[in-house]
Amino acid sequence: EPEVTQTPSHQVTQMGQEVILRCVPISNHLYFYWYRQILGQKVEFLVSFYNNEISEKSEIFDDQFSVERPDGSNFTLKIRSTKLEDSAMYFCASTGTGGRNTEAFFGQGTRLTVV
Amino acid sequence: DQQVKQNSPSLSVQEGRISILNCDYTNSMFDYFLWYKKYPAEGPTFLISISSIKDKNEDGRFTVFLNKSAKHLSLHIVPSQPGDSAVYFCAAKGAALSNFGNEKLTFGTGTRLTIIP
Numbered sequence: 523e524p525e526v527t528q529t530p531s532h533q534v535t536q537m538g539q540e541v542i543l544r545c546v547p548i549s550n551h552l553y554f555y556w557y558r559q560i561l562g563q564k565v566e567f568l569v570s571f572y573n574n575e576i577s578e579k580s581e582i583f584d585d586q587f588s589v590e591r592p593d594g595s596n597f598t599l600k601i602r603s604t605k606l607e608d609s610a611m612y613f614c615a616s617t618g619t620g621g622r623n624t625e626a627f628f629g630q631g632t633r634l635t636v637v
Numbered sequence: 638d639q640q641v642k643q644n645s646p647s648l649s650v651q652e653g654r655i656s657i658l659n660c661d662y663t664n665s666m667f668d669y670f671l672w673y674k675k676y677p678a679e680g681p682t683f684l685i686s687i688s689s690i691k692d693k694n695e696d697g698r699f700t701v702f703l704n705k706s707a708k709h710l711s712l713h714i715v716p717s718q719p720g721d722s723a724v725y726f727c728a729a730k731g732a733a734l735s736n737f738g739n740e741k742l743t744f745g746t747g748t749r750l751t752i753i754p
Contacts, residue, residue: 526680528680531678550678555741557742557744563746564726564744564745564746564747565681565726565728565742565744566744567741569741572739578699578741580741613680613681615680622672624681625671625683625686626742627683628673628681628682629679629680630678630680631679631680633678
């Protein structure tokens with residue numbers, strides 16, 4: 523069964539460093555998302571991406587964040603200068619044709635720890 | 638701003654009995670609702686969904702009920718099995734809230750379900 527894959531599964535970084543989280547969405551999907559879950563809190567929307575541009579972003583997704591689909595298969599989330607409060611599980615998701623009533627498929631997540 | 642609420646952080650149910658997980662929402666623009674199941678160190682896995690034009694959707698042991706007037710939905714699992722032990726998230730989206738097809742999900746805080754053998 524096709525799945526969304528994310529790498530790495532766990533990333534530890536020093537505060538102020540840049541990190542890139544990688545995702546390979548399901549191959550024929552067109553819409554891509556990043557969500558995050560801070561420990562003990564709910565899953566929160568960060569950004570959606572379609573047709574090589576951001577469709578929507580939340581207030582969490584500030585200038586320190588960027589997304590890219592560099593090669594038609596990978597979908598990356600970059601945090602330019604990490605802060606302690608960026609520590610969270612980051613989930614990539616994708617949906618197919620974009621028709622109504624479709625579900626998002628999630629990757630297994632990347633645990634980001636900022637020290 | 639908790640637009641989707643799951644008021645029970647945890648629930649324990651005997652194996653074989655019915656598990657009922659509840660979810661309330663406040664945004665009347667939501668028109669599609671989903672339940673996701675999550676195991677530790679894994680991503681959310683889609684379980685079942687319901688459109689706002691329906692009041693019930695059934696898939697095997699899982700049934701989701703939607704009461705639009707009360708802005709309430711519930712997930713019934715019957716019979717409950719030990720493998721059902723996980724965190725269950727209710728999520729909602731609305732066509733009017735995002736660009737068509739690019740519909741972000743708003744999640745509840747989750748309910749940890751434990752099935753007791």
